[in-house]
Amino acid sequence: MNSNDKVLSCLGQLVLAVAILVVTLVISGWAIFLLWGWFIVPMFSVSEMSIAQAMGISLFVALFIGEKQDSDDKQRELIDVVRVIVAAVFRLLCIVFLGWIIVGFM
Numbered sequence: 001m002n003s004n005d006k007v008l009s010c011l012g013q014l015v016l017a018v019a020i021l022v023v024t025l026v027i028s029g030w031a032i033f034l035l036w037g038w039f040i041v042p043m044f045s046v047s048e049m050s051i052a053q054a055m056g057i058s059l060f061v062a063l064f065i066g067e068k069q070d071s072d073d074k075q076r077e078l079i080d081v082v083r084v085i086v087a088a089v090f091r092l093l094c095i096v097f098l099g100w101i102i103v104g105f106m
Contacts, residue, residue, distance in 0.1 A: 020085055029055030031092045038103045 032054035041048055049057075 020081075024085065024088060025055050025058060026051075027089055027092055028058040031096050032057055034096055035099050038099055042106075 029051050033049060033051045036054065037048050040046060
């Protein structure tokens with residue numbers, strides 16, 4: 001692998017990381033937006049938030065809750081990264097689905 005291939009590989013990984021960050025940020029912001037509107041607004045009579053505000057809250061929480069990384073696992077395979085991302089998105093969708101069911105009983 002020559003130096004141009006290494007640069008393109010690093011650039012591709014950077015673009016993939018940014019795309020994953022944006023997608024997970026939008027999905028987590030959407031989940032917070034929905035759950036806030038379903039539960040917090042009616043219970044506490046506070047104003048609704050926008051999806052942008054919910055994404056900001058998601059970023060704020062992410063500052064304090066980080067993923068535990070093994071010290072000997074410095075470089076993950078792409079399939080491991082995809083598995084973690086899919087699991088996180090699936091978790092958020094399950095939470096929203098459960099919230100939707102609960103709202104049906106309110």
